[in-house]
């Protein structure tokens with residue numbers, strides 16, 4: 448694919464993702480999960496501790512900035528803003544797809560933010576469809592080096608690719624390639640969707656080849672079908688995209704279905720994403736079995752106003768998470784996992 452096509456695509460994604468119409472009209476399902484309020488918390492607010500560890504590094508809250516950016520001039524600035532705020536707020540940082548850094552080595556530096564964020568986990572990113580191409584595995588290893596990463600996301604986005612003009616639709620062999628990457632990579636491999644969710648059947652296949660980390664990226668947040676529909680240059684393609692606007696398994700159902708299978712829940716560390724929009728959503732995700740949450744579009748909106756604004760935004764989510772703990776009588780994330788719900792049928 449030509450250089451300008453990949454660059455234009457990333458720029459359009461970053462612009463379009465901010466529009467309210469690019470969000471799904473279905474929810475992530477967390478609205479039906481309600482904590483039983485605890486009017487007698489029997490703890491002091493100052494005791495509440497939301498710290499945790501990811502890949503040996505401490506976070507102030509269980510949050511990962513979702514993969515978004517890199518490869519264009521605007522993306523360089525955005526990655527620097529995300530890295531600076533992530534370092535200040537003590538959250539992890541996912542980089543956007545690094546395919547462009549392989550195809551255009553002069554763009555590598557747009558992903559190199561380790562000096563700005565020395566103490567937090569930084570996660571590289573490559574597509575499943577890139578992994579099966581010749582040298583895909585060595586490219587993935589190179590992405591880890593370029594970013595000095597603590598882990599690597601492999602994104603699975605078959606719907607997005609099918610809707611994109613010139614999308615990658617050769618998906619035979621992706622699972623085997625992931626299996627090989629898991630054995631070769633010097634850092635953990637996290638498999639993610641991009642907003643249509645990972646259901647239990649996909650999770651089982653991934654667990655069977657040794658994957659231990661999944662980022663759900665469920666339905667209920669950013670709709671890639673909507674974004675690709677907006678980018679479509681022909682009515683025909685746009686109509687096809689509209690059919691899939693709300694396609695996918697939502698965050699709640701994905702977490703719940705994976706938790707229900709003991710072999711899956713015991714083998715996996717889960718990241719909840721796809722429509723995470725507050726610290727209360729993070730709390731509910733932890734209650735449903737996730738170890739971390741992740742978000743893209745609201746973080747992009749805050750980052751567009753600069754590092755200070757994004758740092759404040761992340762701090763606000765941490766405060767909302769701490770209040771969620773207080774009003775459910777939980778002193779820690781571990782306690783939150785057992786907080787009573789009003790709707791136990793959603794467990």
Ligand SMILES: Cc1cc2nc3c(=O)[nH]c(=O)nc-3n(C[C@H](O)[C@H](O)[C@H](O)COP(=O)(O)O)c2cc1C
Nearest residue numbers: 464513514515543544602641668669722742743744
């Ligand atoms: C502007 C933008 C760019 C994105 N680029 C990537 C990417 O390069 N690689 C990837 O794995 N996911 C990418 N995503 C998907 C997000 O990482 C995330 O999985 C998805 O947007 C769901 O989260 P949300 O509902 O909080 O936006 C992107 C999302 C947005 C909004």
